[in-house]
Amino acid sequence: MHDIMVVDGVRVERHLCERCAIREMGGGGAGGGGGGTIADPLKAAAEMSQQTVGMDPTTPEAPRALACGKCGLTFNEFKTDGKLGCASCYEAFVAQLGGILMRAHEGATHHAGKVPRRVAASRDAGAGRFAGHRVSQSAAEASSQERSDEDERMRQRAEIAARLVTLRKHLGEAVTSEQYERAARLRDEVRDLERELRAVSFGVERPETQA
Amino acid sequence: MSDAGAPIQHSAVQAGAPWLRGDGPDSDVVISSRVRLARNLAGFAFLQRAKPVERQGVFAACRDHLTSVGLAKQVIWAEVHRLPQIDRTLLMERHLLSKEHSKGGAASGVDWPRGLCVSAPDERLSIMVNEEDHLRVQVLRSGLALTDAWQQIDAVDDLIEAGLEYAYSARFGYLTACPTNVGCALRMSVMLHLPGLRMTGELDRVRRATKELGLAVRGYYGENSDASGDFFQISNQVTLGKSEETIRRELEKQILPQVLEYERASRRLLLEKRRRATEDDIFRALGLLRSARLLAPEEAMAQLSLVRMGVLMGVVQGLTEQAVTQLFLLVQPSHLQRYLGKEMDQQRRREARADLVRERLGGI
Ligand SMILES: [Zn+2]
Ligand SMILES: [Zn+2]
Numbered sequence: 001m002h003d004i005m006v007v008d009g010v011r012v013e014r015h016l017c018e019r020c021a022i023r024e025m026g027g028g029g030a031g032g033g034g035g036g037t038i039a040d041p042l043k044a045a046a047e048m049s050q051q052t053v054g055m056d057p058t059t060p061e062a063p064r065a066l067a068c069g070k071c072g073l074t075f076n077e078f079k080t081d082g083k084l085g086c087a088s089c090y091e092a093f094v095a096q097l098g099g100i101l102m103r104a105h106e107g108a109t110h111h112a113g114k115v116p117r118r119v120a121a122s123r124d125a126g127a128g129r130f131a132g133h134r135v136s137q138s139a140a141e142a143s144s145q146e147r148s149d150e151d152e153r154m155r156q157r158a159e160i161a162a163r164l165v166t167l168r169k170h171l172g173e174a175v176t177s178e179q180y181e182r183a184a185r186l187r188d189e190v191r192d193l194e195r196e197l198r199a200v201s202f203g204v205e206r207p208e209t210q211a
Numbered sequence: 212m213s214d215a216g217a218p219i220q221h222s223a224v225q226a227g228a229p230w231l232r233g234d235g236p237d238s239d240v241v242i243s244s245r246v247r248l249a250r251n252l253a254g255f256a257f258l259q260r261a262k263p264v265e266r267q268g269v270f271a272a273c274r275d276h277l278t279s280v281g282l283a284k285q286v287i288w289a290e291v292h293r294l295p296q297i298d299r300t301l302l303m304e305r306h307l308l309s310k311e312h313s314k315g316g317a318a319s320g321v322d323w324p325r326g327l328c329v330s331a332p333d334e335r336l337s338i339m340v341n342e343e344d345h346l347r348v349q350v351l352r353s354g355l356a357l358t359d360a361w362q363q364i365d366a367v368d369d370l371i372e373a374g375l376e377y378a379y380s381a382r383f384g385y386l387t388a389c390p391t392n393v394g395c396a397l398r399m400s401v402m403l404h405l406p407g408l409r410m411t412g413e414l415d416r417v418r419r420a421t422k423e424l425g426l427a428v429r430g431y432y433g434e435n436s437d438a439s440g441d442f443f444q445i446s447n448q449v450t451l452g453k454s455e456e457t458i459r460r461e462l463e464k465q466i467l468p469q470v471l472e473y474e475r476a477s478r479r480l481l482l483e484k485r486r487r488a489t490e491d492d493i494f495r496a497l498g499l500l501r502s503a504r505l506l507a508p509e510e511a512m513a514q515l516s517l518v519r520m521g522v523l524m525g526v527v528q529g530l531t532e533q534a535v536t537q538l539f540l541l542v543q544p545s546h547l548q549r550y551l552g553k554e555m556d557q558q559r560r561r562e563a564r565a566d567l568v569r570e571r572l573g574g575i
Contacts, residue, residue, distance in 0.1 A: 071256045083343070085260035087253065087378035087386045090393075097390060101383075101451055104391045106425065108452020111384025113395030116377050117369055164423070 068092040102175050106168075107187040164193055228305050229333050233536045235354015239523050240474045241467075242402040242442070242536070243353055245306070246360040248368055249387045249396040250346040253376040257388040258341055263323065266341055270324040273340040276374040282338075282367055283330030291315070291325040291339075297554065300545035302327065306351060307337040336367060343388050344396075346371065355471075357399055357463050361455060384451065394451030399462055402431070403470065406441040406520045407477030410489070417470055421445055424466050431512070440509075441516040445470075478524060493521035501574035506565040511542040518572075530572065538571060 066075040073085030075093055084090065090097065102109060115123075167190050174183035230243040251257055252272065255265050278288050291299065291308065292315055302308035307329055316322045326340035339347040348371070350364040378386040385396040392398075408414045421428050431442040445466065447458045481489040496517035500506075519535045521527035540546050542564050548554055551563055568574070 071260045073260055081259075082390070083259050083388045084257060084386075084390065086256040087251065087380070090380060090383050090386055101390055101393070105394065105449045105451035108394070108449065110382055110452060111380075111394050112452050112457075113384060113397070113454040114365070114368075116372050116379050116385075118372065118376065119379055119381075 066093070066096070099175060099178075102183075103172070107171055107175065107183065107190070160193060160196055164190065167193060228540055229335065230306070230351040230353045231536050231540055232353045233533050235352055235356050237471055238354040238532075240403055240405070240471045241355040242404050243306075243351055244356045244360050245352075245398075245400045245402070246350045246357065246364045247398040247400075248346075248348045248364055249344040249385065249392045249398075250348065250368070250371070251378040251386055251388070252345045253378045255345065258323075258343060258345065259388060266323045269345050270326055270341055272375060273328075273338075273346065274326055276371065277326075277328045277338060277340070280370050280374055282328070282370055283333075283336055285331045286336075287329045287331045289327045289329070291327050292317075292322050297545050297548060301549055304540060304543040304545055305334065307334065307349075309339065309342060309347070312339045312342045312347075336363065338371075344392070346375075355401060355463070355467065357401070357459050361399070361459055365455075391448075392450055394449075395453070395455050395458070396450055397455055397458060398446055398450070399458055400444050400446030401462070401467065403443045403445065403474075404441060404516065404519065405443055405470070405474050406516050407474045407481060409441055410481060410492070411477040413473060413477060417473060418443075421466055421470070424461070425449060426462065426466060440513060442512075478520065482524060482526075490521075490526055493517050493524075493526055497521065497527060497572070500568050501572050503565045503568070505561040506542070506568060507561055508542055508544065508564070511564060511568060512539065515539060515542070534571060538568060541567060541571075 067073060068085055068089045069092060070088035071085035073089055075096055078084060078089070078093065084093075098109065167186060171183055171186040171190060174180075174186055233242075235241070235244070252269055255261060255269050258266065258269075261269065274288060278286060289298075289302075291302075291312060294302075299308060299313040303310060303313055308327060312325055312327070315325055323341060325342070326338075328336075328338040328340070330336040335350055335352060337349050337351070339349075348364060348367060350360040350367070352360045380386060384394040387393045387396050405414060405417070408417055418428055425448060427444075427446050427448050429444040429446070431440060431444070445462070447453075447462060449458075453461075496514040500511070500514050500518065515535055515538055518527060518530070519532060522530050522532045522535055541550055544560055547560055547564055547567065550567070555563060
């Protein structure tokens, strides 16, 4: 399995992890991660700005001269201002970026949204079928909500939100201490709880709409 | 193409910004909705690392494509790095330009070509070229209209991509200069007017609840502004691992209905239980605006906020909500100067602001 990364207008192929492979084979639902997790990106962002990104303990020790082969940005330069130099930097620093991304994005590791038309098209051509990644915009979602049990729902929401805060804290700690298996478990728990939160908000759980 | 031009005409300044028209859904509480995408072109280093020739290349490629692909009935292209300062500030006040994009690198002596593409005359769509990312695409709508805004920006994004290849990876999504934006690289935000919650002392609770849901809370002026007045911007933080639809739904369905309901309940409560005191606050604000001879922007905003609530509550008669909301923009420094057609120092602006507000609100 190979991943396609558009760099310099050239499609660069590279090895794919299992999850990406499943996604690429059209298992959009499985790998979509669309349920999302609720973590505390504010906290993560605050942590990122307090200790500069590079001091992030989850970041594997970068070789002294680690640099992007394309634009020449060194990982140390990235650490000082948090900005990458080019698309290839994501590949060059992939090991170091993992923890940083998880922190900033509630433990997420993979994209789950729109796919550029030309990427989707080339994938369709390769696979000979419709790619299911495009997010459908069902405008049909009812805009008005039943307000009757609102107080009770707010109470439940507050309770769940409080549990989420604790869980997210543990998730952050797990990531920080590089206990990735534990982090994955916690992430699932967070996700379940978030589903619960949605259920309380909507009354029923609505499935992700995928075209 | 060589003329940087004046992207916003005098008539547009007088008319106020379309997103401040107050005619969108839930506009009693939601002033505006905003959706922003970050995109970079494949084959070019991100802006900060790009050489001058690359920056020029991105600029030219984007200019040629954006002005010809039919993003809107009419689009205006402005060369931001060549605009007079007052026009840049004007565009910032209209939320069409970021502070960073306005400044560029002029201070350090190394400026670079920056573009702005705006749909005219509605100004709903704006695209910054050579900002932190090569493209920052934004759609602004009046009221709560995130779905409409998303649909427009999604279509615009497809049109842009038809001529410009994006830097994208299957794993990380749309690649951005800052890893905090990577993924769908989407920021959705709503600007809320919450005077009722402030007056009933419930604002902190709402702010906390919003943050608990992983959303960012900011002030009227965005990024680095303090959410201390009656205006709040709420936006998503996470862009990786969530679909655009999930982000929209979390914002629109999980938090906004509650905030809207709380604000409305607060306004009702103020009328039912503290009518005299509330009317006193509102009419003092109106009296101040109708009488002041000197007005600073912050003071004007604080008082206008109360008057807007008064109009919406039916407490203040004879003024339209639109007339009041328009003033939010006209009291800003560059709008004031453009409106009156002359440059003024701070002291003169305070005088002119007071005169304008008195004139608009039937002052004495
Ligand atoms: Zn993968
Ligand atoms: Zn690079």
